[in-house]
Amino acid sequence: MRIDILTLFPEMFDSPLKYSILKRAQEAGVVKIALSNIRDFAADAYKKVDDKPYGGGPGMVMMCQPMFDCVEHVRRLEAEPGRLIMLTPQGRKFDQSLAKELSLEKRLILIAGRYEGFDERIREGLGAEQVSIGDYVLSGGELGAMVVVDAVVRLLEGALGDETSSDDETFSRGLIEYPQYTRPEEFRGMKVPEMLLSGHHARIAKWRLEQSIERTKMWRPDLWEEYNKKLKDQK
Ligand code: 6GU
Numbered sequence: 001m002r003i004d005i006l007t008l009f010p011e012m013f014d015s016p017l018k019y020s021i022l023k024r025a026q027e028a029g030v031v032k033i034a035l036s037n038i039r040d041f042a043a044d045a046y047k048k049v050d051d052k053p054y055g056g057g058p059g060m061v062m063m064c065q066p067m068f069d070c071v072e073h074v075r076r077l078e079a080e081p082g083r084l085i086m087l088t089p090q091g092r093k094f095d096q097s098l099a100k101e102l103s104l105e106k107r108l109i110l111i112a113g114r115y116e117g118f119d120e121r122i123r124e125g126l127g128a129e130q131v132s133i134g135d136y137v138l139s140g141g142e143l144g145a146m147v148v149v150d151a152v153v154r155l156l157e158g159a160l161g162d163e164t165s166s167d168d169e170t171f172s173r174g175l176i177e178y179p180q181y182t183r184p185e186e187f188r189g190m191k192v193p194e195m196l197l198s199g200h201h202a203r204i205a206k207w208r209l210e211q212s213i214e215r216t217k218m219w220r221p222d223l224w225e226e227y228n229k230k231l232k233d234q235k
Pocket residue numbers: 087088089131132133134135136137138139140141142144145
């Protein structure tokens with residue numbers, strides 16, 4: 001997969017892309033991540049990328065021209081046009097199923113905005129989708145883009161180590177994860193559940209599923225409702 005990230009602050013991505021799974025996935029050639037600075041496409045000597053909103057109001061709005069030029073430039077770098085996504089609080093809520101969906105694409109182009117927002121013609125004229133990472137306002141789309149990149153890349157074939165798999169974890173089945181323990185068997189009087197020391201793989205699997213169900217009911221009743229609706233629909 002190729003991921004282009006268009007931003008006014010490419011340096012913000014240096015550190016998140018440098019560690020662990022994202023680092024290994026890039027080194028292994030599972031993903032290529034290319035950063036473009038929107039400001040490089042500003043047309044005037046002041047490198048202006050934002051301007052006052054028509055009709056008045058607070059803040060500044062991202063201008064069309066640098067954004068169109070930047071998108072058209074990165075598009076020309078590869079034959080694959082890619083799926084164009086603007087990160088904005090108005091977008092479709094990002095979740096594991098959207099992460100899965102995006103992980104099937106050959107290319108993503110992510111636009112991280114700043115200021116009060118984008119000129120509406122950017123979305124319209126470029127045919128961009130909008131994605132939000134949750135119902136709160138961030139000061140820019142960069143953190144949203146990082147969240148999307150992380151959640152998508154770890155789903156790509158070969159991104160996780162051989163023995164780890166993303167099939168089994170929280171959300172992939174619509175349930176949250178069962179409790180995990182590692183050594184020692186007892187820490188400050190707190191014991192690892194007997195069951196996990198039993199070596200009965202089938203019983204352990206059953207226990208874990210029960211735990212997942214109990215925890216989902218307790219901590220994420222919204223997911224539990226969703227899970228039951230899906231089960232019903234399948235029948
Ligand atoms: Cl993707 N961007 C901004 N600026 N705010 C957000 C967001 C994205 N997702 C939630 N809030």
